[in-house]
Amino acid sequence: MSRLNTPAVNDVPAGARQILDKVGAQLGFVPNMFKTIASNPSALEAVTTLQATMSRVLDAKTRHSIALAVSQANDCSYCLAIHTYTSSTFGGMSSEDIDLARAGSSVDPKRAAAARFAQQVVDSNGQVSDADLAAVRGAGYTDSEILAIVTVAVQALLTNFINNVNQTDIDIPALDSSATPG
Template identity: 75%
Template structure:
């Protein structure tokens, strides 16, 4: 059961309601994470603005892979379920690639390097080794892209921390320990 209060619909601040309406149109429902964030319009706006801005960096599958790798590293069941749902339903990723993303890999060698690097960024709190930085560069990523990888990883970590603290009720198909839907 979630530990933070979700405002009832009639108590959602107007600024939050506008954002929730947009989220609902995108997903077909308002996921519990966003409903929880609605109690603080500024926090909801920050999360949504950050997600929107970061949708312009890297390709969608790479961002999904980072989200899966980071959410696994942080043990966030809610985010694993959400990112699995989004990656498969909207991102065209296979169940195998989702599972590999969680494990810090991918069917694509370049994305596998990103997944490993993103996990190391989180696990080391940004203090990656020269060899780890060289590996992601060796996979073909430029320094501006590496900045984007780190920023996406931190954005995912933000929602991981919120959902881990809240113990957000999973309102989308949960994932098994192996990372497959259900």
């Protein structure tokens, strides 16, 4: 059961309601995470603005792969469920590629390097090695794209932390924990 207050729709300030309406229009439903964050309209605006901004960097499958890799590294069941849903429904990713992304890999070698690097960022608290940087550069990423990978990873960390603190009730199909890769 969620541990933080999730306000009733009528108790959400108008500006936050507009954001929730937009999220609902994009996804077809308003996930519990966003309903909970709506109790703090500034936090809701920060999360959704960051997500909208980062949707313009890297390709969608790479962003999804990073989010899945980071969410797996942080053991965030809610984020794994929502990222699996969005990766398959909107990102066109196969079940195989979703499972590989959770393990920090991909069917695409360049995308695998991004997912692996994002996991290294998380696992090392940002203290990646020269070898980690060389590997992601060797896969073809520029320094500008490496900054994008880090920012997408931090975006995933933000929602991982919110959902892990809250223990957000999963309102989308839960993953089979026995299928966890790695």
